[in-house]
Amino acid sequence: MAIGFSSSHHADLVQRDRHVLWHPFANLALWEREDPPVIASGEGVWLTDVDGHRMLDGTASLWVNLLGHRHPALDRALMEQASLIAHSTFLGSTHEGAILLAERLTDLAPAGLTRVFFSDNGSTAVEIAMKLAFLYQKYRRSKRGKPIPATFFSLDRGYHGDTLGTVGAGGIDRFHQVFGPLVRPSVTAPAPDCHRCPLGLERNSCALECADLASRLLEIHHEDLVAVLVEPLLQAAGGMIVWPSGYLAKIGQTCRNLDIPLIADEVATGFGRTGTLFACEQEGVSPDFMAVGKALTGGYLPLAATLVRESVYDAVREDPGTFYHGHSYTANPLACRVALATLECIEKEDILGAIPAKRSQIQDSWSVLSNVPMVENVRYLGLIAALDLRLKDGSPLRTPAILSAIRETARKTGLLIRPLSETLYLIPPLSVTLAEVRQMADILVETLRESEKAGLFEGRS
Ligand SMILES: *Cc1c(COP(=O)(O)O)cnc(C)c1O
Numbered sequence: 001m002a003i004g005f006s007s008s009h010h011a012d013l014v015q016r017d018r019h020v021l022w023h024p025f026a027n028l029a030l031w032e033r034e035d036p037p038v039i040a041s042g043e044g045v046w047l048t049d050v051d052g053h054r055m056l057d058g059t060a061s062l063w064v065n066l067l068g069h070r071h072p073a074l075d076r077a078l079m080e081q082a083s084l085i086a087h088s089t090f091l092g093s094t095h096e097g098a099i100l101l102a103e104r105l106t107d108l109a110p111a112g113l114t115r116v117f118f119s120d121n122g123s124t125a126v127e128i129a130m131k132l133a134f135l136y137q138k139y140r141r142s143k144r145g146k147p148i149p150a151t152f153f154s155l156d157r158g159y160h161g162d163t164l165g166t167v168g169a170g171g172i173d174r175f176h177q178v179f180g181p182l183v184r185p186s187v188t189a190p191a192p193d194c195h196r197c198p199l200g201l202e203r204n205s206c207a208l209e210c211a212d213l214a215s216r217l218l219e220i221h222h223e224d225l226v227a228v229l230v231e232p233l234l235q236a237a238g239g240m241i242v243w244p245s246g247y248l249a250k251i252g253q254t255c256r257n258l259d260i261p262l263i264a265d266e267v268a269t270g271f272g273r274t275g276t277l278f279a280c281e282q283e284g285v286s287p288d289f290m291a292v293g294k295a296l297t298g299g300y301l302p303l304a305a306t307l308v309r310e311s312v313y314d315a316v317r318e319d320p321g322t323f324y325h326g327h328s329y330t331a332n333p334l335a336c337r338v339a340l341a342t343l344e345c346i347e348k349e350d351i352l353g354a355i356p357a358k359r360s361q362i363q364d365s366w367s368v369l370s371n372v373p374m375v376e377n378v379r380y381l382g383l384i385a386a387l388d389l390r391l392k393d394g395s396p397l398r399t400p401a402i403l404s405a406i407r408e409t410a411r412k413t414g415l416l417i418r419p420l421s422e423t424l425y426l427i428p429p430l431s432v433t434l435a436e437v438r439q440m441a442d443i444l445v446e447t448l449r450e451s452e453k454a455g456l457f458e459g460r461s
Pocket of ligand 1: 120121122123124126159160161162231236237265266267268269293294
């Protein structure tokens, strides 16, 4: 599958990669035949490979990059901290960067989240929320002489990470089913995917019925539940499912009524991706736990955080007194300083205020797709735009080889994307300019046109 711009240096690196590396979420047999980009550098929303081929970063480096690559303020924060110290342990000592960042995060987060526990990836931030929710419930229930719950509630097609605890709460069969024997399954409700209603209803009734069904399930199971775990507004890995408005508020209200802790997994949605700093804000929901990661450092360094209520801290302080959990790189000083700079830039550069105009560029470019039979369910949220692909026979386009050919067509034209099964999406760094975001959207339209000409939608791989 040579794409015609690879040097011998590129070929040599790819060859050596194949011998020694194992890439995440890669179908191994397919990967061995692919000719992946070998990224050498980046600037703003552009990535450059070792051959000097420039590509727009259409996934924000898989949802992490917020302000572009090589942002001067972020680079500076990193260098300044590096000139002092790169890392020292957070077990038994502290540092100013972590303190400032925790103060900033608790200021910006939904009301009531007053404590920050740092870690270094989203899965772990969620896992920490799950463990703390368990300790909190254990404390509350044993005080009342009640049985201690040990089951979580989560949604079908949910994704909360790859550690075993989070896999138990995951609902993407392709990723999670095989590990079933190793994990505690959660109680699940259908994802509110109103385009393809899990209950077989029309869009409007779907939104209501899915929320009612989730609430009824919560009522039935609430005594057995440690917590409810959701990705507010957007189930990204599950297929860029955008929730109907009101669904999150209803879940939040039901949790409150039944006194079940709510864990908001904002690892993908946090820091402006959905148009507000946190997705929960849009429906006035204040969760009891919030996990953030990905864009926290603007996409520079691995850092994640679990924000909790003071009552959770107080409960664990009483019993068991110590939270036996921590990581070698907890609150890494380089990452904390870059995160602080990221939060400062979001405000200074009015990143959130500029989102609607940027989204309009995509909507405008994609308006020609409304009568293309291979495209359905075009949807937008914040600066996220997604569509689903169908073959000519109407079935969802899920053949990995065809999807990879579509991806390669975009790459040749200068756009790096990563289809999620039949879903194509754009998640640009929020700092993208109007012209660049237009270019991304246009290349995607052009890619679909070329793919059709090449017969990729005929249904033969
Ligand atoms: C990416 C993601 C995670 C896992 O984060 P990692 O840093 O990849 O471990 C968890 N939850 C959601 C919603 C995510 O999108």
